[in-house]
Amino acid sequence: MNIVACVKQVPDTEAQIKVKPDGSGIDESGIKWVMNPYDEYGVEEALRLKEKFGGEVTVVSLGPARVMETTRTALAMGSDKGIHICDPALDGADAYTTAAALAAAIAGIPHDIIFCGQRAIDDDSGQVGPILAELLGIPQLTVVTKADLDVDGKTIKAIRPIEGAQLLIEGTLPCVVTAQKGLNEPRYASLPGIMKAKKKPVDTKDAAALGVTVAVKAKVARFIPPPARAAGKIVGGDDPATKAAELARLLREEAKVI
Amino acid sequence: MLTIAGKIFLLLLIGITVVAFSRRAKFLIALLKLGKAEDRSDQVGKRLKFALGQVLPQRCVLKHVAKGDFAGIGHMLLFYGFSLFVISYGFHIAEGFYEKLSPALFGRTFNNLFFLLLDIAGTIVITSIVWAAIRRYVIRPPRLKLSMEAGIILIVVFSLMVLNFLMEGFRLLSEETPFTAWAFVGMALANLFLKMGLQDKAFVLSQFFWWAHMTVILGFGIYILYSKHLHILASHFNLFFHSTSPKGSLQQITDMEEAESFGISKITEFSWKHLLDLYACTECGRCTDNCPASNSGKRLKPEEVIQNLKKHLFASANHLLAEKAGEKQEETEGQAMIGEVVTEEEIWDCTNCMACMEICPVAIEHVNKIDDMRRYLVLMESKFPSALQTAFRNMENNSNPWGIGAHTRADWAKDLGIKTLTEDPNVEYLFYVGCAGSFDDRGKKVSVAFANILKTAGVSFGILGSEEGCCGDSAMRGGNEYLYQIIAQANIETMNGYGVKKIITTCPHGYNIIKKDYPQFGGKYEVYHHTEFIADLIDQDKIKLKKPLEGLFTYHDSCFLGRYNDIYDQPRKILQAIPGMKLTEMERNHARSFCCGAGGARMWMEEDVGERINDMRTDQAIATKADTIAVGCPFCLTMLTDGIKDRKREETMTSLDIAEIVWKAMDM
Ligand code: SF4
Ligand code: SF4
Numbered sequence: 038m039n040i041v042a043c044v045k046q047v048p049d050t051e052a053q054i055k056v057k058p059d060g061s062g063i064d065e066s067g068i069k070w071v072m073n074p075y076d077e078y079g080v081e082e083a084l085r086l087k088e089k090f091g092g093e094v095t096v097v098s099l100g101p102a103r104v105m106e107t108t109r110t111a112l113a114m115g116s117d118k119g120i121h122i123c124d125p126a127l128d129g130a131d132a133y134t135t136a137a138a139l140a141a142a143i144a145g146i147p148h149d150i151i152f153c154g155q156r157a158i159d160d161d162s163g164q165v166g167p168i169l170a171e172l173l174g175i176p177q178l179t180v181v182t183k184a185d186l187d188v189d190g191k192t193i194k195a196i197r198p199i200e201g202a203q204l205l206i207e208g209t210l211p212c213v214v215t216a217q218k219g220l221n222e223p224r225y226a227s228l229p230g231i232m233k234a235k236k237k238p239v240d241t242k243d244a245a246a247l248g249v250t251v252a253v254k255a256k257v258a259r260f261i262p263p264p265a266r267a268a269g270k271i272v273g274g275d276d277p278a279t280k281a282a283e284l285a286r287l288l289r290e291e292a293k294v295i
Numbered sequence: 296m297l298t299i300a301g302k303i304f305l306l307l308l309i310g311i312t313v314v315a316f317s318r319r320a321k322f323l324i325a326l327l328k329l330g331k332a333e334d335r336s337d338q339v340g341k342r343l344k345f346a347l348g349q350v351l352p353q354r355c356v357l358k359h360v361a362k363g364d365f366a367g368i369g370h371m372l373l374f375y376g377f378s379l380f381v382i383s384y385g386f387h388i389a390e391g392f393y394e395k396l397s398p399a400l401f402g403r404t405f406n407n408l409f410f411l412l413l414d415i416a417g418t419i420v421i422t423s424i425v426w427a428a429i430r431r432y433v434i435r436p437p438r439l440k441l442s443m444e445a446g447i448i449l450i451v452v453f454s455l456m457v458l459n460f461l462m463e464g465f466r467l468l469s470e471e472t473p474f475t476a477w478a479f480v481g482m483a484l485a486n487l488f489l490k491m492g493l494q495d496k497a498f499v500l501s502q503f504f505w506w507a508h509m510t511v512i513l514g515f516g517i518y519i520l521y522s523k524h525l526h527i528l529a530s531h532f533n534l535f536f537h538s539t540s541p542k543g544s545l546q547q548i549t550d551m552e553e554a555e556s557f558g559i560s561k562i563t564e565f566s567w568k569h570l571l572d573l574y575a576c577t578e579c580g581r582c583t584d585n586c587p588a589s590n591s592g593k594r595l596k597p598e599e600v601i602q603n604l605k606k607h608l609f610a611s612a613n614h615l616l617a618e619k620a621g622e623k624q625e626e627t628e629g630q631a632m633i634g635e636v637v638t639e640e641e642i643w644d645c646t647n648c649m650a651c652m653e654i655c656p657v658a659i660e661h662v663n664k665i666d667d668m669r670r671y672l673v674l675m676e677s678k679f680p681s682a683l684q685t686a687f688r689n690m691e692n693n694s695n696p697w698g699i700g701a702h703t704r705a706d707w708a709k710d711l712g713i714k715t716l717t718e719d720p721n722v723e724y725l726f727y728v729g730c731a732g733s734f735d736d737r738g739k740k741v742s743v744a745f746a747n748i749l750k751t752a753g754v755s756f757g758i759l760g761s762e763e764g765c766c767g768d769s770a771m772r773g774g775n776e777y778l779y780q781i782i783a784q785a786n787i788e789t790m791n792g793y794g795v796k797k798i799i800t801t802c803p804h805g806y807n808i809i810k811k812d813y814p815q816f817g818g819k820y821e822v823y824h825h826t827e828f829i830a831d832l833i834d835q836d837k838i839k840l841k842k843p844l845e846g847l848f849t850y851h852d853s854c855f856l857g858r859y860n861d862i863y864d865q866p867r868k869i870l871q872a873i874p875g876m877k878l879t880e881m882e883r884n885h886a887r888s889f890c891c892g893a894g895g896a897r898m899w900m901e902e903d904v905g906e907r908i909n910d911m912r913t914d915q916a917i918a919t920k921a922d923t924i925a926v927g928c929p930f931c932l933t934m935l936t937d938g939i940k941d942r943k944r945e946e947t948m949t950s951l952d953i954a955e956i957v958w959k960a961m962d963m
Contacts, residue, residue: 049692051700067702069692225684228557228674228777 038092039147042083042116043139043169044076046100046107047159048099054209060259062129072107075154078216081223082184090190092149093117097142099127099135103125103254105239112234113226116235119239120146132275139248144173148211149190155180155215160257170213182219186210198281297391305391305509312513319520324609326570329615333566335536346534355534355656359887364581366430367656371421376416377452380459383413384512387505393649399474411477414463417456418480434476442578451515458508464488465501470758526577530657533575536568537658541811543649543859545665545666548776558670558774560633562608563615569664573605580650582661587890588644592905595644597651600637604664607636629876633668642668643680646887646908647772647895648705648854653886666895683773686899690778694764695730696899706758707732707739711746715760722747722757725795725824727809729802730765731929737936738801738929745801745825745956749961752837756799762789768804773896780816783808787818799820799828801954803855803928804894810827810860824856826927826953830865833872843875843961846922850878851912851935852888852952853928866927866953873960879919889915898930913938917948924950 048054048068055064072080083094094116098108101123108119120142127138143151151173170177178184182203183196193212197204198219221238226234244251272287274280288295297305304495335342353374356367399406399911430436464484467473476482488497503507519527523704540546543717548557551757559565565842582597589596611629628653630636642665651661672678689698705715707728709824716725726749731738749756764786790798800806832838848870856862863885883889892908902908913935914923924939926932935950 051693051698053700064485069701072690157956220683225673225677225687227677228551229555230677231777232552 038086038090039149040074040086040092040094041143041148041151042076042080042081042094042111043151043153043165044080044096044098044107044111045157045159045165045295046070046098046104046207047157050074050158054262056260057261060261062257062260070103072110073154073157073159075156075158075218076152076215077128077154077223078220079152079154080111080114081221082214082216083150084224085221086150086186087115090186091115093259095120095146097149098122099130099138101125101128105241106236108239109234109237110226112237112239113231114224115226115230116237118237121239121241122243122244122247123241126251129257130251131253132162132164133168134249134251134252136165136172138247138249139165139169140172141249142242143169145247148173150186150210151175151213151216152194152294153204153213155204155217166213166215173211173213175241176208176212177215178208178212179215180217181206181214182217184214184220214275302392303561305388308510310387312516315517316520319517322612323520323525323574325616327567327574329563329619329743330565330567331563333568335539335568338539341539342535342537342587345537346531349534349656349658350531351375351751355530358656359581359654366436366579369423369427370429370654373427373452376420376423379416380420380447381453381811382708383409383459384509387509389546391605391729397474401946405691407475407477410463410475410481411479414460414478414480417460419451421456423686424449424456437584437897442523445578447518447522448524451511451518455508455511455515458504458511460484462501462504462508465493465497465504468494469497469501471609483508487937503712520864523578525574526657529571529574530577533568533571533657533659533790536571538568538663542861543652543662543807543855544811545663545771547780547812547815548670551777551780556671557674557776558672559664559667560631560671560675562604562611562632562636565602565664565667569605569660570608572659572664573601576601576605576659578602578656579656581656583660585650585654585887587646587648587650587908587911588890590889590896591908591911593640593644594638594904595641600641600661600665601659603636603889604632607632637668639672639678640904641899642672644904646890646892646897648890649858650854650887650890653858654731663893666772666774669772670776672775673774674777679774680900682900683896684932686769686896687775687778690765690767690770694782696736696765696769697730699734702761704728704733704763705758708746708758708760711750712752713746713759715762716757716795717760717762719757720793721871722755724754724756724797724799725790725793726756726758727766727800727805728758728763729800729805729929731933732801733763735929735933737932741801741929741932741952741954744877745954747963748829748832748838748954748961754832754837759789759793764789765810766805768803768808769896771808772894773899783816783818787813787816790818790820795820797823799823799825801825801927801929801952803860804930807855807859824860824865824927826861826866826869829864829953829957830868833869838957838961840873840957840960842960844873844956845875847879847920848878848923848925848956849881849916849919850884851881851916851931852885852927853889853926853931854888854890854894856927857888858886862927866925869957870925873956879921881915881919891928891938892941893930893934898933898934907938907941909938910941911932913942913944917942917944922948923956924948924955925953926950927953 049071052068057064096108096111096116098104099122105121108121109218112119122138122142153169155165155266166179167177178193178195181195181197185194191210193208193210195206195214197206272280272284274283353371356370360367386398399411431445460480462510463478463481465488467481467485468488468840473820578598580598586597607630614629645665647662686696689696693699693701728742732742765782767779767782770782798809803824806822806824809820850866850870852863870876875890889912890908891912892902924935926935932950939945939948939950
């Protein structure tokens with residue numbers, strides 16, 4: 038089975054995000070980069086499928102040179118080879134362009150099932166997986182917490198939780214599956230895995246090599262940091278009754294919430 | 296002297312013994328050689344001194360007598376008594392071949408004294424055996440399991456003593472000039488036999504008992520090597536080959552890039568010394584008796600780990616030896632060492648507290664074995680408690696097991712005016728704060744208190760700020776040597792970059808690892824724990840403890856400060872220097888202190904089997920009626936604070952770090 042897992046590199050959830058003074062992006066200095074957690078579920082699921090059905094897992098990533106590290110992480114977990122789409126022209130690419138680049142890379146290799154995270158924790162757009170499926174013209178099963186492949190490896194049943202219920206979605210391969218938390222418990226790379234990953238093949242390609250024309254459809258106009266949280270206020274007063282009265286007054290007159 | 300026939304027969308007996316003994320010895324040595332090479336031949340003088348220092352004064356078993364371990368006294372009596380007998384057997388054999396080679400050779404007085412002592416020893420040994428038998432079979436301390444072999448040895452030694460007395464009695468009766476008059480038991484028996492009218496048969500009977508006890512002793516010589524009493528011989532070697540590396544340090548994994556496998560999953564991957572450990576174990580049960588995991592109802596019992604490994608080694612011996620000899624083997628599915636001989640649960644239950652190693656009379660190294668198996672599970676199999684995975688990830692991404700943003704590491708020091716080494720690299724000391732001191736709310740208070748003390752004392756110090764990294768203790772002890780090495784090397788690079796020479800830590804885990812394990816990567820520093828440092832400040836009058844502190848205090852020895860680093864006195868000295876200090880000890884203190892449950896990366900794992908170790912330790916503190924548990928470790932502080940909450944004692948009891956107590960007493 039030919040399995041593809043798309044991975045994105047994102048800042049660690051705990052990293053301190055500073056917006057550049059001109060609002061054109063974030064200041065990347067001192068940021069610890071990690072694999073997007075939802076993509077990790079995708080990689081794990083890909084590896085489990087490989088263990089069950091045999092075959093190969095190819096990791097596809099997009100971004101500057103630093104993204105190689107994340108690609109290697111997926112290889113250390115057990116993926117077999119990588120394609121790294123690296124082109125300055127694609128920096129800051131929107132969901133459509135990203136998906137188009139991924140689609141071009143994936144179209145060039147055999148693919149039975151493609152895993153993406155349901156969204157990336159940095160821009161939260163959640164569009165790349167679905168657009169990728171559209172561009173490849175294959176079905177998509179999105180935001181799934183369970184993905185069962187039939188023994189014949191031709192059809193898939195997936196569970197997608199929705200408000201108060203869950204959907205059982207069936208589809209045929211090839212297809213795109215976007216992973217939601219709960220799909221699995223991603224493994225921790227073994228040391229031999231880490232060592233071997235250093236020698237696994239990763240194909241670095243630019244937009245031209247993939248035949249992708251960069252046509253950005255949506256652009257982030259400006260990054261604006263959330264307003265700094267104002268210091269809290271301790272309501273004074275001698276007894277609970279005065280305190281409560283003061284609190285009510287403040288809520289009404291200052292915070293204007295009641 | 297024996298007749299010609301007697302001599303031939305004795306030679307035959309000795310011959311059989313020597314052959315049987317050496318065959319077995321060869322086998323045992325061949326088994327040891329299946330283990331990996333490890334150099335333990337350095338510092339011969341020091342090793343000899345240690346081994347003799349343990350064996351001759353019987354320190355190995357007597358070291359905890361004061362703490363109620365009285366079995367050691369029995370062992371000591373048996374040991375001295377039996378050693379004397381071994382000498383006497385030497386004389387017996389020599390005398391058999393040439394009459395003059397008897398104790399009398401060294402003069403009458405020596406002769407008399409020798410037999411007097413022998414009779415005293417015999418009496419003591421018989422008494423000790425009766426005591427041992429009563430203890431084992433009637434009182435039955437829980438740590439001893441009833442075993443066939445233990446019964447056999449008691450019977451053998453007992454019968455040796457009896458046979459010896461009978462022989463002595465009849466011999467004294469049969470000789471015209473008795474060989475000694477000082478052997479009081481022998482003399483008494485001779486008189487008894489005389490009264491019983493056995494004088495005619497005295498010679499024959501003395502000969503009979505002589506042969507009987509010769510046969511038993513030679514047989515026993517063989518039996519030793521085939522039974523658990525292997526320890527009688529192996530323990531001496533084990534003490535000689537004891538580890539001389541810094542107490543509690545783990546051997547680093549080298550050539551990480553090239554090696555094919557990491558950690559240990561097969562018995563032959565242990566070094567020969569770790570296999571010798573298995574021979575040396577006396578099954579005394581002291582380790583399990585002192586193990587916090589065993590005591591709290593977890594699955595780990597260190598004695599069983601050692602014994603099961605030993606059984607496993609013997610069970611797979613033939614297969615392994617043949618395999619080594621290059622003989623083709625049928626694929627026999629032996630037991631898997633990890634999983635079947637030692638379970639994963641046992642491996643993860645260990646807090647690395649070292650209580651087992653501290654108490655073990657024969658210097659067995661349990662922790663290193665367990666951690667090496669952890670390494671296999673983590674590095675090769677990625678099999679470990681999932682909570683630990685979170686801690687590993689956190690250490691990878693934010694260089695602290697809590698997973699709090701690395702950039703907030705120095706936030707605790709924001710308003711204290713403490714310089715980082717970038718601001719002033721010329722300070723004398725680096726205060727290595729560590730993760731608990733930087734990220735844990737309770738730990739941060741300790742950092743502040745200690746920094747205040749340093750400032751008041753006018754100590755020239757700085758911190759690394761956000762350049763500081765996790766010390767790596769939880770990674771290393773959690774079996775993740777790869778992560779540990781990355782972390783350690785980054786820290787060493789930073790510290791060496793600033794030319795750091797002296798380091799103070801408030802966490803014993805950081806203290807221990809920087810002091811003992813970082814040197815393996817070229818990080819060589821003078822390291823102080825803050826209790827050592829504060830004790831010095833008090834001695835040098837640099838700080839004044841003026842405010843009397845109310846209430847009763849008890850000090851909890853953390854494993855990594857006490858057992859790992861022998862720092863017992865400084866924290867107590869500090870407390871005693873506080874005016875009005877009332878200090879009491881928990882029942883288990885100093886080297887026998889009971890773990891808080893957080894070591895060995897257990898801090899990050901769930902504790903869902905048996906009782907919680909921290910609650911047990913808290914109960915021990917509650918039993919002293921103390922109001923404050925003083926500690927010198929942020930992990931212990933967390934665990935005991937939780938214990939106090941679990942026991943609903945928040946109103947009446949607190950746990951404080953020594954630095955916090957001192958800062959209070961300084962009353963600034
Ligand atoms: S180190 Fe402590 S927890 Fe581990 S086996 Fe020894 S006594 Fe038990
Ligand atoms: S390992 Fe040491 S302490 Fe434990 S049973 Fe064996 S000899 Fe006794």
